[in-house]
Amino acid sequence: MLKLYNTLSREKEEFKPQALEVTIYSCGPTVYNYAHIGNLRTYIFMDILRRTLAFDGYNLKGVMNITDVGHLLSDADDGEDKMVKASREMKKTPEEIAAFYTSVFFKDIKALNIGTPEIIAKATDHIQEMIDYVCGLLEKGFAYETSDAIYFDIGKFEGYGKLSRLNLDDQIAGARVEVNSEKRHPADFALWKKADKNHIMQWASPWGMGYPGWHIECSAMSKKYLGKTLDIHTGGVDHIPVHHENEIAQSEALEGCKTVNYWLHGEFMLVDGGKMSKSLGNTYRIDQLEEKGYPPLAFRYFCLNAHYRKKLNFTFEGLDAAKVSLGRLYALTCKHRGGANKTSAETLKKYSDEFVDAINDDLNIPLALGILWTMFKEPESKELYSLALEFDKILGLSLATAKQPDESAEPEIPENVKAIAEERWSARINKNWAESDRLRNELTQLGYLVIDSKDAYTLKKS
């Protein structure tokens, strides 16, 4: 039985989907910049959730948005659109920018073994759906028009703030958002913004030329693909107070019913004990980690070692540990792949049950990983290898293609290095230890590690 922590109730709840096909909406990237490792942690969480559901026998219908318009820089509803800003700064069209960062995003998530949701929805492909949505809200009296936008009237929506449990009035007192005099309530948010003539992204609407607000896209697209009520909605914790609160308000106002059954949020990744964000400039990208010698999956492992609802402090010390651990896990995998022992059915069942219990307990991956390690200490057997591959359906660490460290050693050793190694070997055969050690140091200097065995040696790039 799968239990998931629902942000709305603040409790672990038994997961009961509406049908065998589970509907999931995941807040995706705003493609105006590179995704950083903090963003990617949230998608790893989404991936683990999807893998767990699939493992439990559900079919998935997942939607992820690509936000390529409408995400303002400020909730004061007067900030510049992110895409427009990036476009201006990079002197490219918004379409070019979106296409570029979208492709980088998919490259990143592929490198991290994050499965792509079944439906990828670009905001700009759904302008009509959003307009229809806004019309619906206007008809029902939940929205009103001002000189600059169509706003959602939160005063008409009972229960605004139920997800974040923030008392709106308390917040307003110290709000840094400037009051827009035409708004009925300071927290009313734009559903549709009217654009002036030189705004580069705009579409015709019943209210003249304009562009959608950010929040409306998720509601409109999830309605289109997943219907009135979806099973699970995922996102980062930062979305709880504004974005998801607004989604709830819009969608429940329009549909008149609960529209999301389970709200799941991934915690933030910290860096050096503090917040990581693009605006603070303390972010890393996956390709930057690769340049430093950390494979993407080492980063995935790093994330898997902590529960998705706990803050995770990113440090290179931690990433080093993850990299070493993953390497050893691969080596163990290889041992079991060629294992000659037999593992009893009871033993296999024990580990399998433990693992399944762990993942079904609100995706307790750190615990599940521990179970894998413990299991791998059993005598090597092909049965354990097969079971590990089952586990890897959740973990996504590519255990099936695990290689022994020396299997992957590249044959491209320069001739001069080979020559020194040969020389050293003969010195060693002749028990000329001083010379042998001297030559080994030379090899070390050149960046090669020499490993002796009984009657041969191997060279490895260090």
Add this chain to the structure above:
RNA sequence: GGCACCAUAGCCAAGCGGUAAGGCAGAGGCCUGCAAAGCCUUUACCCCCGGUUCAAAUCCGGGUGGUGCCUCCA
């Protein structure tokens, strides 16, 4: 100021009432000419003070400390 969350070994991290998983690092040993790698062994009474209980890291109260949100952010 308001609202949350968190506090477990040098580091990361599970555990959520019955006397502390796992990983990294470290230490000792095996192996090695010496190393490296590998293998074996080994390292905690759970922030503090009260309380509840036969029993608490786990529940309650009060502290202290940290982080996040209340502004765009995964």
